[in-house]
Amino acid sequence: MAESSGKNGAEKQLVELETVAIRFAGDSGDGMQLTGDRFTNAAAVAGNDLSTFPDFPAEIRAPVGTLAGVSGFQINFSSRDIHTPGDAVDVLVAMNPAALKTSIGDLKSGGIIIANVDNFGQKNLAKAGYESNPLEDEEFKSNYDVHEVKITSMTRQALEDMELQSNLADRCKNFFALGLMYWMYSRPLEPTREWIEEKFGKRPEFVQANTRALEAGYFFGENTEVFTSNYIVREATYPAGKYRNISGNVALAYGFIAATKKMGINLFWGAYPITPASDVLHELSRHKNFGVQTFQAEDEIAAVSAALGASFTGSLGVTCSSGPGIALKAEAMGLGVMTELPMVIANIQRGGPSTGLPTKTEQADLLQVMFGRNSESPLPVVAAATPGDCFWTAIEASRLAVKYMTPVVILSDGYLANGSEPWLLPKAADIPEMPVTFRTEPEGFLPYLRDPETMARPWAIPGTPGLEHRIGGIEKEDRTGNVNYEPENHEFMVRTRDAKIAGIAKDIPPAKVIGEASGKVLVIGWGGTFGAITAAIEALQARGASVSQVHLRHLNPFPANLEEVLGNFEKILVPELNLGQLSKMLRYQYLVDTISFNKIQGKPFKVGELITKIEELL
Amino acid sequence: MAESSGKNGAEKQLVELETVAIRFAGDSGDGMQLTGDRFTNAAAVAGNDLSTFPDFPAEIRAPVGTLAGVSGFQINFSSRDIHTPGDAVDVLVAMNPAALKTSIGDLKSGGIIIANVDNFGQKNLAKAGYESNPLEDEEFKSNYDVHEVKITSMTRQALEDMELQSNLADRCKNFFALGLMYWMYSRPLEPTREWIEEKFGKRPEFVQANTRALEAGYFFGENTEVFTSNYIVREATYPAGKYRNISGNVALAYGFIAATKKMGINLFWGAYPITPASDVLHELSRHKNFGVQTFQAEDEIAAVSAALGASFTGSLGVTCSSGPGIALKAEAMGLGVMTELPMVIANIQRGGPSTGLPTKTEQADLLQVMFGRNSESPLPVVAAATPGDCFWTAIEASRLAVKYMTPVVILSDGYLANGSEPWLLPKAADIPEMPVTFRTEPEGFLPYLRDPETMARPWAIPGTPGLEHRIGGIEKEDRTGNVNYEPENHEFMVRTRDAKIAGIAKDIPPAKVIGEASGKVLVIGWGGTFGAITAAIEALQARGASVSQVHLRHLNPFPANLEEVLGNFEKILVPELNLGQLSKMLRYQYLVDTISFNKIQGKPFKVGELITKIEELL
Amino acid sequence: MSTTTAKNGGGLGLTRKDFQSDQVVRWCPGCGDYAILAQMQKVLPTLEIPREKFVFVSGIGCAARFPYYMDTFGFHTIHGRAPAFATGVKVSNPDLSVWVISGDGDALSIGGNHLIHSMRRNVGVKIILFNNRVYGLTKGQYSPTSLLGSRTKSTPIGSVDYPLHPLTLALGAECSFVARTTDRDQKHMAAMFEEMANHEGTSLLEVLQNCIVFNDGAWHKFTEKGMKEQNVMYLEDGQPLVYGPEDARKGISLDDYKVRIVEADSPDVTVHRVDDEAGGYAHILSRVELEGGPVPLGVLRKVERPPFEGLMVDQVAEAQAKGEGDIDALLNSGDTWEHH
Amino acid sequence: MSTTTAKNGGGLGLTRKDFQSDQVVRWCPGCGDYAILAQMQKVLPTLEIPREKFVFVSGIGCAARFPYYMDTFGFHTIHGRAPAFATGVKVSNPDLSVWVISGDGDALSIGGNHLIHSMRRNVGVKIILFNNRVYGLTKGQYSPTSLLGSRTKSTPIGSVDYPLHPLTLALGAECSFVARTTDRDQKHMAAMFEEMANHEGTSLLEVLQNCIVFNDGAWHKFTEKGMKEQNVMYLEDGQPLVYGPEDARKGISLDDYKVRIVEADSPDVTVHRVDDEAGGYAHILSRVELEGGPVPLGVLRKVERPPFEGLMVDQVAEAQAKGEGDIDALLNSGDTWEHH
C-alpha cells in the first residue's frame, strides 16, 4: 500500500511497511546510543512493537575512527508482535567507514545505507582497514541502496550563524541523522524537540543547536530528491494499555523497589560496579525516597556480605554483579545458604571466561550459579526472558527469598540489560502483596524450627526482645541452630536444605508449552534468548511445523511437570548462548537426549539461525 | 592358631589374627594422635598392611572431658591386603567417658574396651552425658570385654620416684596405653624407645618418664591376669620393597617436589592456611633445599594470584586450599584458563557448605571445581584415591599443567589428607622425566600459536630476549593473543579452549575395570572412597558376585573408553560422599541411568554399607 | 539459644549472667580470650542498653567464636569479612550496638581491606582485634603481626615477612578511634569497652591477647608482673607521656617526629592529646615501642566525624521528605504512551 | 606482539620506540594516561636495563590497559590483584624490573588488601597508582579517593563515604618509598620513575591523573598554570618545606604535629627528611593539603629495608647450601621398612 506525501518538495511515495530494522552506527563519541534511544521512543509512542539492541565497545573512547571504537544501536519496530532487534537491518546509518565495516554484514541485500560521507576521507578509510572507498565501488553500490549524505557539513551549515565552536556543531550531527530517519519513517519531531528542551534546558545554545540539526535532517529528507519514498510502520496490535519503553536493568531496579515496598521492608543494595550490571546500581541510587539504601562496597565480597548483614537485620539484602564478580561472592552465598537468610544475587551475565568480552552478552553462568560454591549448597535460580520481564523476575526472586528464607539467584544478561522493549505498565495494585512477618514471639522460638509447609526457618531480627540468638557458617543443629558436628545431624541438614529448595517446585507455575502439547520438536530455552526463539517458533508454527516451545523462568528447581512435557516430544532442542549448560541440567535430571544448539559470539541468536536449525530436526 | 607365651607372669595364649582395628580415643590433650602414630609405625615395621583414620575436633582444645573435645585415632592392620581403617573396631582404648561415648557405636559386639577408670568419676561421666557409669552396667559388660585399667594412677606410680609435677606425669599416660597395646599385639618396644629418645632427647626427664610409662603399660599386660591372651597379626603379603607410612598431605607435598625437580623448574607454593590443607604448606616449607618457595599469602586470592604470576615467570605455581578457599580462587583460576598458563590448584575437600565441618571429610567440591567460574572455563580435574596416591596425582597434575599449558585441579579430601597407609617407595629414577622447554626463539614466536598435537601455546617467560609480549583476561585473538572482541574469534577461542582440555583424553590411561569386563553391577567411584569400595568389591567378588569396579583418577576429561565400559553393565552404582556429583556428570555425559549412593556425614563409607547397597542391586 | 523470657534491659537490672549464652565455651584452658569475654559480659549490663540491641559479628578464628558465648544477637560469618557484614547490619538499623570480634589473621590478613574501608567510612561499629600474633584456630601459622623471623608451623626456619602494626595501619586508614589494651588488664579493658560503646563512628581496640598453645608469652613483657611496670605506658588525654615504676618514672618526648626516652619530669615530655586530627602524632605514638620505648595502652586517637550510617540514613530520609516513593508514579515516570 | 629481533638493552641504544608496542592506544583523547605512558617510554631506555627484564603487571581499569602499550613483558590480570601477581613474578625472578600499574579503584577499593600487604612485606615492585578519583573504565562511579559529596553515576545525590588518602594509607602500611607527582609535570614524573627504578623494596607513586571524560579538572588546582604555583610544594630531601610563586613564597611548619603556613624565611619552616623511620612526619606531610596547605609533590618517604624477594631467595639459597634436595633422600626420610 502506498500513498503520496510531500509538502514543500517533490511528490514522494509513502510506503507502508510491516517491520523495519535500523542500525545507527558511529564512533563512541558520535552519540549513537542517544540517537537510538530517541528513535526508540518515537517508535514506541507511535504504537509500534519494538526491540532494541545497543552494542558498544569495551573502551570508554577507543581511538576515533577505529573498528574498536564503533558504537551501534539497532532498533526493530513493527506493526506486528516482534521479539528481537532483527536478524538483519533494513537501514544502516553509518557515521564513518569503521561503522560501515562492522555493520555491513548485517545489512539486508538491497538495504539502505545512509553514509556520512564527510567522514569517508582517506584517513578514516584507512583506520577502518578499507583500501579504497566502498561507497565508490560499483559492485557494492549495486548491492545496496547507498545514500551519501554530507551529515557533518550540512549540520555545520544549519548552525552556521550560531557562532558555535565547530566541535560543538559537530556534536549535533547525530540529531541530523535522527531527523532524517524521522522523516523517512514518518515520525513527528515534536516529542524530541520537547525532550531536547528538557534535557539541555540549562544551556539554551545546546537546545537551539540540537533542534536545528534535527530539523535540518528532517527537511533534508523531505526536500531533496535523493529519497523517492518514505515509509510508515503502523501501530501494532499488542494488548491495550499504558506502555513505556524499558531496559532490563531499569526493570530489574523497579522490580526490587516494588517487591520490597509490597513487603513493607527496606531494600539494601550492596554492589560493586561492573559492566553490564552497574546501571542497576545507578538507577536505584536515584530512588532513595523508596527507602532504598545503595551501598557501593569496596569489592564484590563486601557487597554481598553487607547485603547478607542487612538481611540478617530485616532488610532485603540484594547484590548485583556480573560473572567475575559473582565468582567472588561464592563464599558468602554459601554462608547465606547455611544461615538460611533471604537475599537475592543478580548476575547480569557477559562474555567470558575471565574478563572476556565485558560489554557483550552471553548466558554461560548458569552452572556457575548452580554449583560455584563448596559442597552441597543449593539455592533457587530464576532467569528473566525479556527486558520488561526483569521486573517480574525480581519480584519472583524476592518472593522466594523471603518466603523460603534462602538466597536466590537471578540471571539476566547484557542483551536484556541494555536492550529495551515496550512494556505494559502494571499497576501497583496488580502486584501481589507479600507482607513479611518477622518473628517476635519469644515463647517457643528456635532459630531453625521450620515452617512445616515451606520448611523455612523464622526471620528473627536484631532488636527483637527475647529472640537473641547466634547463627553462622558451621553446620547447625536441627531446630536450635547451635553448632553441631554430629554425623547424622549433618546428613539430615544437608538433605533438609536440599529438600527445602526442591520443594519450591510445588510453588511455581508448571512449564507452559507454547504450541501443541506433543509433537516432533520441543525447543526449550531460558533467559534472554526468549525473543529470538519465540520469533522462530511463531514463524515455523505459522507454516504448520510440529514444533513447540517451553521457556523456563525457574531453572532450579525446574517446574514439576517438566519431565512429563519433555516426554511428549521426539526431539528436544536446547538453544543457548553457551556450550550447553541447561542442556547438561536436563540431561542429568531427566536423562533426555537433548540436542544442544550453541552460539558463543557475544551476540544474541538470529531468528534465521534458529529456524534453520529447527528445520533440520523436523 | 594359638601358641603359649608369657615370660615372668601367667601363661598366656598367643592368638593369631588376620586383621585388627584399634581406636585410641581420649581428650584432645591426651596425645591420642601421637599414640596412634606410633602404633601405626610399629604395625608398619612389622610388615602389616594398614590404614589409619585420625579424627579430631574442630576446636583447638575443647573443654576437657566433653564430647566436643574427643580426639580419636583408628588403625586397621592386617596380614592381608586391606583398604580402609575398618568399619568397626576390635579394641577401643577410651581415656575418659566422653571417648567411650563417641566411639562405642563403632566397637564390635564383644569387642575389647580398655577404659582408663581413673577418669570415670562422676564429673567426667556427667560431662559425657552419662547418668551412671556404663562400665558398671551389667548389660553393657555382657556386650563387651571390658577392662577397667587405672591408667593414670599406674602411670603416676611408675614415675613416682622421679619427682615430676603430677601434670607432667599425667601427660605420659598415653604411653602407658601404647605399651599395653604393644604387649597385646606382640610388638617390640625398641623402635618406640628410640623414637622417644630422638624426640625428647633435649629433655632427659621426658625421655625417662615416657619410656617408663611405655614399659609400665607393656609389663602390666604381660604380668597381670587380667588379660588371658595376646595376639599376633603376621606380615601381610603385599609387594616386596621399601616402604614408609605416608599421609595424603605429605605425599602431595612430595609429589610436587618430585614433579618440579623432574621438570627442572622451581616450585612456587602460594597458600593461605585452612584445615585440612595447611599441612601441605607446613611440609613444603621444610624443604626449601629443593628450591621450593612457600608463600603464605594474605588470603586465597593473593595465593592463587601469586602462583599464577610465578607460573608466568617460569616456576610451577601451585596453590592449595579447601572448599571455601577454593571459592575465592575462582576468578584467578578463570584468568589462568584464559591466559593458558600452567598452574595446579589442590583442593583438600572438607565438609560443607560454608564453614561446614572443617575437620571432617567430604567429596562435594567436584562440581564446584568443574563449574565454579564465570562462563565456559574448562580445566582438567584429577583426584587422588589413597594417601600414597596423592604423590602420583600431584605428578600427573603437574605433567598435564605444563604439557597442556593449563590450570589443573587436584581433588583430595580430609580423609586422605590425614589418613595414612604403607607406601611402596618409588625411586627417583622411576618417576618419568618431564623436561620443560621454555620458548627462547624469537623467530616466528606468537604467544598463542599452538602446538599442533597438544594445542598448547608456548611458555615464554619474562627475561627472554625478543619474546616480549602481553597477556591478560580479555578474549584473545587466535595466534597473536592480542585483545580481540570479534564474534567469530570468540566462538573459535571458546571452542578451542574446550577442545584442548577434551583432547587430553587421548593422553590418559583408559578406565581400568577391576573384575569382569561386563556383568550385572559396575561400581564407579573417585577419590578417597577407593579403599572402602575396593574392600567391598573384593569381598563380593570373592563370593562370586557379578560386580566390577572402576575408580576414576581423571574426572575431566573422562577416559576415552568410559562410555564403552559403562555400556557393559546392567547397573551403574556411584557411591559418593556428596549428593551425587560424579553421578550427575556421568548422566549428562553418557545418558546412563546411574544409581547414586550417598553419605554426607563427614565420614568415609563403611565397607559394610557398600556391600549391603551393592547386594541390593545384584 | 536465648532464654524465652524477654529482657528489655535499659537499666532494668541486667547482669553479667544475662549476657552468657548456654553454649559451652570451647577455648583452650588458659587462653586470653576468656578474660575478654568475661569483661565484655561485665561491661555490657552497665551500659543501659537493652540486651536485644547488641549484635556481635565475627569472622573465623578462635577469637571469632566469641559471639556464640554472648547471649545477644550474633553472626559468625566467614573469614575476614566481619566488618562488611557489620556494615550491612549497622546501616540497616543504626540503633543497634554493633561489635565486631576479629583476630589478627581475620582482621589484618584476609580481612585487611574490609577493615580499612569500614574505618575510612567511619561506620559506627566497635571492632575488637584479638592480637595473639598467630593463627590459633588453624593451629599455629604466623600472622601479619608475627615478628620477622618467627618460627611457626608454616615458617619452620623463620618468616621473611615484615609485620603490620594494626594501630599504625588504622591511623593510615584514618580511623576515628584507636586504642589498645591487654587481656590481663581487666580494669583498663573495661574502660576501653566503655569508651568504644560511647564513640560514634568506627572504634578499633587492639587487645594484646595470649595464645597459650601456639604463641605463649608473646606479650608477657607487657602483661606480667615484674615486666609490665617498665614496659607499659598508660595514656591519658591531656596528661604527659610518662611510665615506669614509681621509683624510676620515665617520660617520652616525641619532639621533632622522633621518639626519645627522657626523665619523667623533663620539660620535653610530650603531653598526650587524643584529638589529633592530622594523625601524625598518633602515628608516631603507635610506634613508640618499636623505637625502644614502652607500649602505649589506652586511647591513642579519638576524633569526631559523623558516622557513615548516619549520613546514609539521612540521605534516604531527605529523599523521603521530598515525597515518599510511590510505585505507580515510579513505573509511570519517563515517556509513556497509551496503546489502544 | 614484540618485534622478532632481540634487543639486549644494557646501554645498547634502546630508544623510546623500543618500548612502544604495536597495539593502538585506546584511551580517550586528552586522557592523562597518555602522558604517563609517554614518560615511561622515555625513561626506561635510559635505565640501562635490557628490555626483556621489564614486566608490567596491571589489574583492571583504564589505567590497567597500560601494559598492552609497552613493548615489554606484560600481564593484564584481574581487578585489584596486580600486587599479588607481581609478588609471584618478582619472587620467581628477582632480577626482573617489575612495575605495577593500577587505578584508584583497582589499587584502593577491591585491591586495597594486596596493596598494603605488598608494601608491608616490602616486595620489590614499583607501583604506580593513577589516581583520577573516579572509576573510568566502568564509566564514572565514585572511587575511594572521591571527595565526600561527590555526585557520580552511582551517587547522583552525593556520596556519603569519606575518602581514603593513598599516601597516608601507604605510610600506615609502612611502605618504604612513598611519592607523588602529576600527569602534567613531565620532568618531575620522569625523576620519580627513576627514583623508583632504583629503590629496593616497594615503591608507591601516586600520579594525580586527569580523567577528562568522567572527572575533568579534579586536579586542576595542582596542574594548571596560574593555580599550581600557589598550590604545589616540591619536596627535596634536606631542603625546607617552601612553595609558592617567587614573589609570594611561603613555608610550612609541621612543629608539634600541626600544619601551619608561615613565611618562607621563618625559622619555623620544617626541613624535609625522606628517611623518616617512625613515619609520623611523613604521615602529617601526606595531609598538608587537607589542612589547608599546598599538595606536596616528590618523595615523602624513602627508607631502606631488605626487600621480601631477597629474604625469600636467601632462605632458599641457605637451605640449598646445606645440601640440595635429593628426591630419593626425601622419600626415604622418616621411618621406613623393607618388606619381602
Ligand SMILES: Cc1ncc(C[n+]2csc(CCOP(=O)(O)OP(=O)(O)O)c2C)c(N)n1
Ligand atoms: C576462606 C577461608 N580461608 C581460611 C580459613 C581458615 N582459617 C580459619 S581462622 C584462620 C586464621 C585465624 O587466625 P586469627 O584471625 O588470628 O584468629 P585466632 O584463631 O588467632 O583467634 C584461618 C586461616 C577459613 N576458615 N576460611
Ligand SMILES: Cc1ncc(C[n+]2csc(CCOP(=O)(O)OP(=O)(O)O)c2C)c(N)n1
Ligand atoms: C571482579 C571485578 N569487579 C568489577 C570489575 C569492573 N571494573 C573494572 S575497572 C573498575 C574500576 C576502575 O577504576 P580505577 O581502578 O580507578 O581505574 P580507571 O579506569 O579510573 O583508570 C571496575 C569497577 C571487574 N572488571 N572485575
Ligand code: SF4
Ligand atoms: S589456640 Fe590459642 S587463641 Fe585459640 S583458643 Fe587456644 S589458646 Fe586461645
Ligand code: SF4
Ligand atoms: S575514561 Fe577517563 S581515565 Fe578512562 S581513558 Fe577516558 S579519560 Fe582516561
Ligand SMILES: [Mg+2]
Ligand atoms: Mg590470631
Ligand SMILES: [Mg+2]
Ligand atoms: Mg580511577
